[in-house]
Amino acid sequence: MKSKWLVLAAAFLVCLMAGGASAGSIRMDGSTTVLPIAQKLVEAYMKEHPEVNISVSGGGSGNGVKALIDGTTNIANSSRFLKDEEVKLAFEKGVYPVPFAIAYDCIVPVVHPDNPLSDISMAQLKSIYMGEIKNWKEVGGPDKEIVVVSRDTSSGTYEVWEEKVMKKERVYAGALLQASNGAVAQTVSKNKNAIGYLGIGYVDKSVKALTVSGIPGNEETALSGKFPVSRALFMFTRGWPTGEILNFINYVLNPQKGQKFVHEAGFVPLY
Amino acid sequence: MKTRQTRDKFIRLGFLVMASISILVLFMILVFLFAEGVPILKKVSIWGFVFGQEWYPTSSPPDFGIFPLLVASLAVTFLSALMAIPLGVMTAIYLAEIASARFREMVKPLVELLAALPSVVIGFFGMVVVAPFLQDTLDLATGLNLFNASLMLAFMSVPTICSISEDAIYSVPRELKEASLALGATHWETIRRVMIPASLSGISTAVILGMSRAIGETMVVLMVAGGAAMIPTSIFKPVRPMPASIAAEMAEAPFRGDHYHALFAIGVVLFLFTLCFNLVADHIAQKHKQVGAATL
Numbered sequence: 001m002k003s004k005w006l007v008l009a010a011a012f013l014v015c016l017m018a019g020g021a022s023a024g025s026i027r028m029d030g031s032t033t034v035l036p037i038a039q040k041l042v043e044a045y046m047k048e049h050p051e052v053n054i055s056v057s058g059g060g061s062g063n064g065v066k067a068l069i070d071g072t073t074n075i076a077n078s079s080r081f082l083k084d085e086e087v088k089l090a091f092e093k094g095v096y097p098v099p100f101a102i103a104y105d106c107i108v109p110v111v112h113p114d115n116p117l118s119d120i121s122m123a124q125l126k127s128i129y130m131g132e133i134k135n136w137k138e139v140g141g142p143d144k145e146i147v148v149v150s151r152d153t154s155s156g157t158y159e160v161w162e163e164k165v166m167k168k169e170r171v172y173a174g175a176l177l178q179a180s181n182g183a184v185a186q187t188v189s190k191n192k193n194a195i196g197y198l199g200i201g202y203v204d205k206s207v208k209a210l211t212v213s214g215i216p217g218n219e220e221t222a223l224s225g226k227f228p229v230s231r232a233l234f235m236f237t238r239g240w241p242t243g244e245i246l247n248f249i250n251y252v253l254n255p256q257k258g259q260k261f262v263h264e265a266g267f268v269p270l271y
Numbered sequence: 272m273k274t275r276q277t278r279d280k281f282i283r284l285g286f287l288v289m290a291s292i293s294i295l296v297l298f299m300i301l302v303f304l305f306a307e308g309v310p311i312l313k314k315v316s317i318w319g320f321v322f323g324q325e326w327y328p329t330s331s332p333p334d335f336g337i338f339p340l341l342v343a344s345l346a347v348t349f350l351s352a353l354m355a356i357p358l359g360v361m362t363a364i365y366l367a368e369i370a371s372a373r374f375r376e377m378v379k380p381l382v383e384l385l386a387a388l389p390s391v392v393i394g395f396f397g398m399v400v401v402a403p404f405l406q407d408t409l410d411l412a413t414g415l416n417l418f419n420a421s422l423m424l425a426f427m428s429v430p431t432i433c434s435i436s437e438d439a440i441y442s443v444p445r446e447l448k449e450a451s452l453a454l455g456a457t458h459w460e461t462i463r464r465v466m467i468p469a470s471l472s473g474i475s476t477a478v479i480l481g482m483s484r485a486i487g488e489t490m491v492v493l494m495v496a497g498g499a500a501m502i503p504t505s506i507f508k509p510v511r512p513m514p515a516s517i518a519a520e521m522a523e524a525p526f527r528g529d530h531y532h533a534l535f536a537i538g539v540v541l542f543l544f545t546l547c548f549n550l551v552a553d554h555i556a557q558k559h560k561q562v563g564a565a566t567l
Contacts, residue, residue, distance in 0.1 A: 060528075145412040152519040153329040154530065162330075170327055173339065176415060176509050177498030179519040190403050193412055 025053040026245055030064020030077030033156025034233050037103060038077055040261040045251050052244055068236055069095050074245055076236040079156055097236040102252050104268035106200040106222035106230040107160050110207040112192045117141045119211045122228055125165050128195060131172030149187050149196035150175040157199055164229045201266025219268045304542060308535035311335060320536060326500040328530040335533045339500045343510035346503060348486040350421035351428060356478055359432030367440035368462055386430035394494035397423040402495065411507050415497035418506045423491045428481035435480060439473020440466055475555045483548035487541065489514035513537050
């Protein structure tokens with residue numbers, strides 16, 4: 001909770017500082033999911049290149065892409081690829097957004113370590129989160145009520161879950177809402193009947209990660225695209241980047257530099 | 272002579288400025304709250320907002336119905352009042368009337384210290400200690416529920432209720448008590464028939480202030496209420512009171528988006544509730560003011 005506010009406050013400060021945009025300044029807008037990575041990257045990059053000024057804000061993927069097409073931002077962070085309408089709109093305006101996958105986001109279903117279950121299918125996950133399956137025995141567990149733990153609806157983690165698992169259906173209202181990955185881990189580790197989902201960076205010994213249809217969620221399966229609850233995170237630029245923007249993108253994609261911070265922020269690095 | 276007068280004038284002016292600043296800041300926060308909350312009414316009617324059953328602010332199309340959150344807030348406040356009022360008021364009576372002066376001197380600051388306990392600590396206690404305990408002993412699906420949240424909120428409002436009630440009981444004029452005892456009433460009869468009625472306005476104020484603390488409390492309900500946006504069917508079901516929703520969702524709601532405005536509108540509703548509580552408390556305090564020994 002607190003760190004979210006800090007990130008916001010920091011982003012706000014950075015915005016303020018970038019008010020008088022100078023020649024060496026880059027503007028970045030977009031996904032709140034990418035925001036923690038972007039924040040770390042920008043801090044590190046500006047420490048290395050004090051002459052460059054980068055402002056970051058997180059208005060959501062859609063807003064970021066729109067700003068990129070309108071030319072009010074240099075880099076759009078997005079937790080999804082472009083939609084068809086966005087591509088069309090960009091071409092109409094003569095803008096060619098260039099995607100750079102910068103990281104992978106992998107969400108793993110978790111249960112209490114004492115839960116005998118070790119594998120679950122996507123269909124079962126969906127039914128559990130829709131409130132259709134209410135008892136563990138329906139998925140091969142003990143005769144106990146399932147306690148469904150979910151994230152607050154504005155989090156990026158929830159967004160992935162909704163997109164990949166729920167497929168347009170709503171998570172039912174009886175699900176317990178927790179405001180952070182840490183709180184979900186805490187709740188699941190204290191409740192034998194609970195099921196939750198965590199960003200891969202937050203899975204530890206206190207909970208048991210389930211395999212989904214036999215595929216374990218780890219960095220390897222997320223990168224190969226085998227694990228169903230994962231997605232790539234993007235930075236889009238207006239046309240092929242040049243100058244400072246190119247330098248920054250190169251920094252982000254550098255395994256020794258930018259990608260280190262991807263890992264630190266709890267996401268899967270590209271390499 | 273002249274300089275003293277000007278100095279006096281300046282000091283008076285200084286105090287006026289200070290007082291106005293704090294009122295002005297409060298007023299501006301209020302204006303901001305309404306300005307950010309009202310635009311949601313373009314998307315949903317007041318009726319639909321307050322009595323809507325579905326809270327799905329980020330799905331498309333979104334639903335902005337806060338009725339489950341409203342019910343949750345009222346439920347935790349009511350249940351915590353049920354626990355906190357007897358505890359707080361009885362402790363106050365004990366401290367003011369029955370306990371020895373030395374014991375009172377010792378315990379009263381302790382009770383007041385309890386009020387200084389940060390809410391996040393109480394929330395953490397509820398989450399890590401009370402929730403697993405409830406789960407195991409009562410064989411519940413989850414210990415993060417209405418009952419747990421109410422219990423934690425009761426902890427938080429007992430010091431407020433106790434401390435203010437105790438002041439009220441303690442300040443009942445001595446003559447009343449002496450007269451009652453002189454007429455042959457026992458100590459218990461004196462407490463029940465004289466002391467409590469005489470301090471009723473103070474006790475009521477205490478109770479309402481305690482409840483208004485409970486309804487606005489955020490961290491505790493965010494951590495231990497569970498967070499299900501559903502109207503609870505029993506006291507052991509998870510709920511999501513209004514402050515928890517605001518705290519959980521505000522950080523990532525798109526700036527000036529519908530979700531953002533909806534969260535501010537919840538803030539307005541919350542504000543109206545606490546305002547009502549405070550007005551009622553003020554009204555009772557004024558109406559039943561104990562002036563001297565003659566008004567009982």
